[in-house]
Amino acid sequence: xxxxxxxxxxxxxxxxxxxxxxxxxxxxxxxxxxxxxxxxxxxxxxxxxxxxxxxxxxxxxxxxxxxxxxxxxxxxxxxxxxxxxxxxxxxxxxxxxxxxxxxxxxxxxxxxxxx
Amino acid sequence: xxxxxxxxxxxxxxxxxxxxxxxxxxxxxxxxxxxxxxxxxxxxxxxxxxxxxxxxxxxxxxxxxxxxxxxxxxxxxxxxxxxxxxxxxxxxxxxxxxxxxxxxxxxxx
Numbered sequence: 139x140x141x142x143x144x145x146x147x148x149x150x151x152x153x154x155x156x157x158x159x160x161x162x163x164x165x166x167x168x169x170x171x172x173x174x175x176x177x178x179x180x181x182x183x184x185x186x187x188x189x190x191x192x193x194x195x196x197x198x199x200x201x202x203x204x205x206x207x208x209x210x211x212x213x214x215x216x217x218x219x220x221x222x223x224x225x226x227x228x229x230x231x232x233x234x235x236x237x238x239x240x241x242x243x244x245x246x247x248x249x250x251x252x253x
Numbered sequence: 254x255x256x257x258x259x260x261x262x263x264x265x266x267x268x269x270x271x272x273x274x275x276x277x278x279x280x281x282x283x284x285x286x287x288x289x290x291x292x293x294x295x296x297x298x299x300x301x302x303x304x305x306x307x308x309x310x311x312x313x314x315x316x317x318x319x320x321x322x323x324x325x326x327x328x329x330x331x332x333x334x335x336x337x338x339x340x341x342x343x344x345x346x347x348x349x350x351x352x353x354x355x356x357x358x359x360x361x362x
Contacts, residue, residue, distance in 0.1 A: 169348045171348075171349075173352075178261075178354065179354055180257070180340060180352035180353050180354040180355055181296070181340070181342075181350075181352040182352075183349060183350075183351075186348060186349060188348055196349070226293075228295060228296070232348060240284070240344075240348075241286060241298040241301060242286075242298075242350060243298070244295035244296050244297070245295060246294065246295050247293075247294070247295055249293075
């Protein structure tokens with residue numbers, strides 16, 4: 139089955155600790171994204187990557203870091219510099235724009251709680 | 254940046270029709286998407302409009318007017334399982350999407 143996996147579904151961390159959220163896709167998509175969702179708010183873009191070994195900051199990149207060493211993987215690290223890290227984190231991927239609608243496909247999400 | 258507005262909540266009766274409006278102000282436009290999101294789950298793609306007009310997909314239809322910066326999602330023959338949040342998202346001339354805050358639709362029996 140093709141799709142996007144994120145693990146774990148729920149994650150608890152102590153304040154001051156860095157934590158890495160995983161995102162893997164086997165859809166052969168070039169582009170991958172990380173969003174954060176808070177109650178009553180839309181999805182906000184943290185980082186995105188259009189191709190391996192390249193990524194760009196989104197609207198709220200401060201306190202986060204990413205890497206894109208493989209096409210299938212786009213891990214997100216929430217650092218201790220992120221002031222309010224408790225949120226629902228969603229990873230997505232999409233085919234190239236030339237593919238038509240180019241909708242983004244989302245993983246199941248990771249709910250991070252910082253205690 | 255982008256400004257995308259949609260109502261916060263809507264309530265409708267099973268079997269009825271509901272229309273969710275979305276207005277946007279962007280410096281560029283390369284498509285508008287609607288997603289459905291059930292509580293605690295990932296968004297799932299519903300529809301895509303890039304040209305003016307109506308796109309129909311079963312019980313769901315989406316309309317776009319680029320000159321007015323306006324779209325709507327029409328849900329017909331509402332079912333209880335349609336209770337969810339509906340997200341409007343606009344793409345500019347790159348891969349990025351900007352999302353509205355979402356409209357929570359509650360379907361009552």
